Amino acid sequence: MSCPDFPSDPASGPTGAATPAPELSGSGANAPSCVGESEAKRQQILNGANLVFAEHGYEGASMSAIARKAGVSKGTLYNYFTNKADLFTAYVEHRCREKLPPILASIQRGRTPRETLTLMAGGIIQLITQPESLVLYRIIVSEAPHFPQLAISFWQHGPNPALATLARWLAEQTERGTMRTDDPYLAAEQFFSLCQTRIAHRKRFNMPLENEEEDKRKVIQSAVDVFLAAYALQPDAQNNSPP
Known part of the structure; x- marks a missing residue:
């Protein structure tokens, strides 16, 4: 049966x-x-x-x-x-559980800050430029004024856990002496913003990209370089594995 x-x-x-x-x-x-x-x-x-x-x-x-x-x-x-809001929340939760772990897996012991941030930047860009992610972003932006709970649900299950994970890693790096972050969560937000330049914004607006792969490599390298220039405590800490 x-x-x-x-x-x-x-x-x-x-x-x-x-x-x-x-x-x-x-x-x-x-x-x-x-x-x-x-x-x-x-x-x-x-x-x-x-x-x-x-x-x-x-x-x-x-x-x-x-x-x-x-x-x-x-x-x-x-x-x-129960209702459409319940269904939408479940959809957001499911997508986040499915897509976030590969990005957060970039944070592992034995990797240098540069290696970790480079892997994470690539994962962030890949995730936020996927068709489903672009659709979800547009829905949240357009509906948030009328249905603020949608934006709250998205934030709680998507960006916030990812930012919190990166912030904890940054706090650990600060304790190890490889980086200096007075506000790790703010620094995590800044890194995510750096990863959204050029490619993500254009895709959200349905604008064409002439050489997406080259732009992706450029955005990743630039995001990591700028972030480490701001927060790396010592230049050699960018290339040496933490103790």
């Missing part, structure tokens, strides 16, 4: 009495299948939502359109997500 789209309603028994909640221990033969099917259905809905949000923005997207695009019933959609 396949796992149903809807979990049992505690009050939906034939006599109106509460139906006992299913075991969550995984002892049932179909438990792993149901969990897998539920996650697959959730991902199916998020994929549909991505397409609708990209085409219509947040305000113009409807739960009916998302259900149709995802290939599920509205009942199934509401079984997974």
